[in-house]
Amino acid sequence: MEKQGFNPFAMAQAQFDNIADELGLDAATKDLLRNPMREYHFNIPIRMDDGTVKVFRGFRVQHNDARGPGKGGIRFHPQETIDTVRALSMWMTWKCAVVDIPLGGSKGGVVCDPHHLSMREQEQICRVWVRQLAKNVGPISDVPAPDVMTSAQHMLWMLDEFEAIHGSKLPGFITGKPVGMGGSLGRTEATGYGVIFTVREALKSLGIRPEDTTASVQGFGNVAQYAIRLYEQLGGKVKCVSCWDQEDQASYSFKKDDGIEFDKLLEITDRFGGIDKGKAKELGYEILGADAWLEQDVDILIPAALENQINAGNVDKIHRNVKIVAEGANGPTTPDADKVLEERKIFVIPDFLANAGGVTCSYFEQVQCNMNYFWEKDEVLGKLDLKMTSAFNSVMELSLKRKLFMRDAAYHIAIGRVAQACHDRGWV
Numbered sequence: 001m002e003k004q005g006f007n008p009f010a011m012a013q014a015q016f017d018n019i020a021d022e023l024g025l026d027a028a029t030k031d032l033l034r035n036p037m038r039e040y041h042f043n044i045p046i047r048m049d050d051g052t053v054k055v056f057r058g059f060r061v062q063h064n065d066a067r068g069p070g071k072g073g074i075r076f077h078p079q080e081t082i083d084t085v086r087a088l089s090m091w092m093t094w095k096c097a098v099v100d101i102p103l104g105g106s107k108g109g110v111v112c113d114p115h116h117l118s119m120r121e122q123e124q125i126c127r128v129w130v131r132q133l134a135k136n137v138g139p140i141s142d143v144p145a146p147d148v149m150t151s152a153q154h155m156l157w158m159l160d161e162f163e164a165i166h167g168s169k170l171p172g173f174i175t176g177k178p179v180g181m182g183g184s185l186g187r188t189e190a191t192g193y194g195v196i197f198t199v200r201e202a203l204k205s206l207g208i209r210p211e212d213t214t215a216s217v218q219g220f221g222n223v224a225q226y227a228i229r230l231y232e233q234l235g236g237k238v239k240c241v242s243c244w245d246q247e248d249q250a251s252y253s254f255k256k257d258d259g260i261e262f263d264k265l266l267e268i269t270d271r272f273g274g275i276d277k278g279k280a281k282e283l284g285y286e287i288l289g290a291d292a293w294l295e296q297d298v299d300i301l302i303p304a305a306l307e308n309q310i311n312a313g314n315v316d317k318i319h320r321n322v323k324i325v326a327e328g329a330n331g332p333t334t335p336d337a338d339k340v341l342e343e344r345k346i347f348v349i350p351d352f353l354a355n356a357g358g359v360t361c362s363y364f365e366q367v368q369c370n371m372n373y374f375w376e377k378d379e380v381l382g383k384l385d386l387k388m389t390s391a392f393n394s395v396m397e398l399s400l401k402r403k404l405f406m407r408d409a410a411y412h413i414a415i416g417r418v419a420q421a422c423h424d425r426g427w428v
């Protein structure tokens with residue numbers, strides 16, 4: 001959960017300002033890029049199952065569309081704020097640019113807790129979200145996708161509403177749809193797998209074999225689960241995972257030094273990635289506190305939950321043997337913690353590079369929808385690997401050439417591309 005006083009948008013702007021100065025961007029370009037182009041705030045009134053009406057708050061922020069239609073997920077979260085959505089929309093712009101796909105950056109959110117909503121109530125939220133924005137989003141302007149606590153089912157309800165309003169079939173409106181309903185094979189795996197493609201490349205550059213490594217993962221939702229799966233396939237061992245406990249409103253870490261048994265853990269996990277503590281204990285897991293996942297003696301840390309998780313308060317607890325931090329989540333590391341990682345020479349694979357697999361596969365989904373011809377899973381994942389590996393290598397090359405921290409190198413490439421597109425269009 002977000003700590004009080006943490007503002008992700010201020011963090012995103014501070015990260016941008018640093019690089020903008022290094023790149024020597026002019027004042028107008030800076031002004032344009034440090035703020036979203038457009039944002040929408042709206043009410044979502046829903047008749048609840050008990051007959052009462054509840055009003056939820058919805059947002060869509062379109063940060064920049066100079067390189068193509070806005071792209072980015074919709075989060076359902078009880079602590080969602082407009083500043084979080086602003087930050088996430090900006091990070092989407094950099095994410096699409098660093099992997100060089102023809103899309104801009106957007107993000108959406110609804111302040112709600114799906115743990116306490118029936119599927120019918122969630123469907124209504126999806127439909128009203130689209131009704132409120134039907135004129136301002138679309139296949140060639142702004143394309144939503146799943147994110148925290150939203151799934152392929154939510155995307156299909158949103159698509160259905162959008163198509164009903166427009167009176168035509170428009171599968172390009174949204175990505176992360178179910179397979180067979182315009183979705184792409186591999187989309188569910190894409191973000192987690194993408195994280196591990198970049199980890200594999202980072203290990204290669206450090207001269208370490210994946211089978212000689214161990215990892216600890218924060219989160220056990222979609223991104224974490226597929227990251228763990230592929231990492232284990234490469235021969236790595238996960239010693240600890242952590243997740244949010246809805247009942248206690250607290251996070252716990254689940255540790256097993258011999259390595260977690262992924263499939264068994266999955267059996268005792270709810271659809272939000274919450275692991276059953278009691279059953280985990282029976283399976284022999286040590287149940288530890290929220291930060292224990294980052295204190296483990298492992299080679300790789302994968303924060304794959306929410307923003308602001310590695311911060312000034314806990315960065316010093318990171319074990320001296322940690323060599324790589326691969327950011328599966330968006331914005332998991334605060335700038336002050338980032339400085340510590342840089343000083344300790346930990347190899348950071350920054351969020352908007354490490355977790356770009358999801359949006360890259362969303363782009364493939366759009367391409368397949370446009371052709372109305374769907375690829376085999378291996379083809380999708382093969383193309384994803386190529387794109388992620390090539391983006392990683394470009395960032396790595398710049399980082400070595402200019403002696404830049406990986407995050408800064410990724411920012412140089414991404415911001416440079418977006419600024420150029422804004423110039424070329426004659427905006428600034």
Ligand code: GLU
Nearest residue numbers: 072073145147358359362
């Ligand atoms: N929500 C994912 C992200 O943060 C994917 C976005 C998309 O596919 O558009 O990158």
